[in-house]
Every structure is written in structure tokens, then in C-alpha cells.
Amino acid sequence: MNTRSFSLSSLTALVATLCLLVGSGMAGAVSGVQAQTATPSAELREIIRQRLEQTLAGDTRERFVGVIGSVTRVSTSTFTLVDPSGRERTIVIDPSATSFVGTNQVRSFSDMAIESGVAVIGSSTDGVLINARRVIPAAAPFTETRRVALGSVDVFDRNLLTLRERGSDQVTTVTVNTTTKFEDILGNPVPRTSVQEDESLLVVIQEEADGDLIAKRVRLLVAATE
């Protein structure tokens, strides 16, 4: 009797354990399936709705874009460029739709050199793949060699302006030449003699190929005095 009672208790425990295991297994399987088909949260639904609207809007109107950049690869029907933000675009050339606005140096697509600058007008839905309508080679790559400095005059001696930059206390010496424009805070031209020591300036600095820094524009951050 005891033996039978013991085996029944064992059997009960065994069945209960099996049920737990089966239930847990089902839990994992069911949650895995249901998670994939789960009802999205309100935030997710809103994002999906916006995305669908954007997609539908994009499908109903042809969006023309203008991109610029440096050529990185050229093939027979496409070329790629990297825009000033570093983003790569693929330009698709359709001979029946793409017009090449050539120059004396660059007369056709095959003349385009790697790292040369180019502007493209075309249609795109995703901003990455662009069906070109016009390809316009540029005389130079679209790089920027100017920078802006805000600071106060440390030394201004004939052709050299030394600026203590605000925020970093970096001292920058730039060359002032005959093309440098001096202006007051409103943009009105002022003589270079208006620049005084410790005066606050905003300077547009051009970095030359040889590393020289040229003051292209010097704006005094005070109104001109009569």
C-alpha cells in the first residue's frame, strides 16, 4: 500500500513537473510567435503611419534634387560621388534622359576624373540613388578652405594680425593683404586703421595651399564711429 501510495505521489509530482515544463515551453514558443505579430504601441503606429505617408507622397510626385560632390567611381552607366557631408550617392546615367553639360576639359562622362567635382540634377526617391537629368562638372572640387574665427586683437602690425580666439584662447596669426576687407558690425567698409588692440573681431580666414592663413574679411564687432 505504501509502495503504491509512494508511486502515486511520485507520479503526481512527475505529471505536475511535466505540465510545468510543457507550459513553459509553450510560453517561449507562443511569446516568440506573438512578439512578431504583436500589436504595436501608439508610438510605433504613429511612426509607421508617418513612414507610409512619406512613401506614398514620394510615389505621387517626382522629387528633383541637386547634389554636389567628388567623383569616386565611374562606370559606363553610373558613377558615384561623395557629397560634402561624406555621404555617397550613386548617379544613374540614362543616355536618353541625361544631359552632360561639358566644359573644355571635360567633354563627356568618360572624361570625368576621380576626385573631380561634379554637380548633378536628377530625380530621386531615397536621396541615394539619383537618376541624373543634368551632370555639370565643376572647375574645382567642392571643398571649403575657409574658416571663421572670433576673438580679440592681440597684435596688429602692418600685414600681420594676431587674434586671440574666444573660447579656446588659441592665438592665430593671419596675413592681411590688399584684398582683405575691413567692415564694421553692420557690414559697412571701414579703413584698416579702425582695428585697435583688444578689439573684438570676426575674421574669415582663407587657408592657402602652402598653409598660409590670409584674412579674407575682418568684421569689427562694434559700430563704426564718425
Added chain:
Amino acid sequence: MREMPVVYNVISRLCMRKEILLAIIVGIAVGLGLTFGLYLVRQRLDDSSTVRTIEESRQGSNDSTLSQESNQSLVVQQPEADLFVSEAELRVVGRAIPNSYIVILVGTDEFITTADSDGDFSQTIQLTAGGNRVTVVATSPDGMQETVVRSVVFSEANLDAPVSTASASPSATPRANATPRPTATPTPGN
């Protein structure tokens, strides 16, 4: 074929025992409870990861400069990224740290303005024919500097005109003898 009655017999005997029946019911109840709990947890995790994925793909579909701008004060509302315009005059509109000095570098020109006390700024610039790199540099009064770059292509060419593959113009200037296509051309705004 003899196994079936044996199995039936065993199940009948098992079901006759209250303890076993109770154990089965409790086991199923606990299993279902676990199922629901796991379901809730996975749904929450899945929702958040899906939202993140869509946000990332949306960011990716926009200009990368937009994502660069997300962590900075300088926001250029106009021009939008990858703009094609048929007018040389373009208004640059944005927001920066209040009273910042705004320098817009385009071509060989610089346009300087100042953000107002709310940080808003607006400046009209002149584009050259073809590609234009528009660099907006905002310098706060304490010297903090931020930059946003926009690509703008200006052309008066009629994009519907027949294709000709070589107009050997010495400057990279598109043909300007046709009317622009207003329906397909994003305008620079006012």
C-alpha cells in the same frame, strides 16, 4: 494495436486521481501565466527595438547632415538638403544659439549676419550657376562654433528639353535658355 487500450487505461486511472488532475490544472495555469509574462516582456522589448530601427532608417534616408545636426544647436531650416533651384537668390533660414554670429560661405563669397535673441537668423545669398556648397558657420558669443553644410544646385535649364551630350562651355554653366519646370522644382522658400 494493443497499445491504445493500455494508454487509455492509464489515462483513465490517472484522471480518476484528484491530485493528478489538480497537478495538471495547476501546471497548465502556471504555464499560461509564464506565457503571458514572457509575452508582455518580449512585446515591450520588440516594440522599442522596432521603433529604434525605424528611426534609424528614417535618419538614414535623410541627409547625413541632419543626423549630425541632431546633437547641435545650429539648425538650418532652409535650404533643405540636396536642393535644386532655378533662381540664383536663396534665403538661408535657421536657428542657433541666441546672438550668435552667422557666417555663410558660398562660392567665393561670405555672408555675415547675427542670430536674434531667440536664436533665429535669416540671410539672402547669391548662388552661382551649377553646384554650390553652402556652409553655415555659427559662432556663439563665447566662441563655441558649429557648422552645417548644404548642397544646392542652381540651374535655369529646362529639364524636359531634349538631351544633348556636349555643350563645350568653358564654364560649368548649364544651358539657361529654357523655362524651369515649376512642378518638379523645390523652391527656396521665403
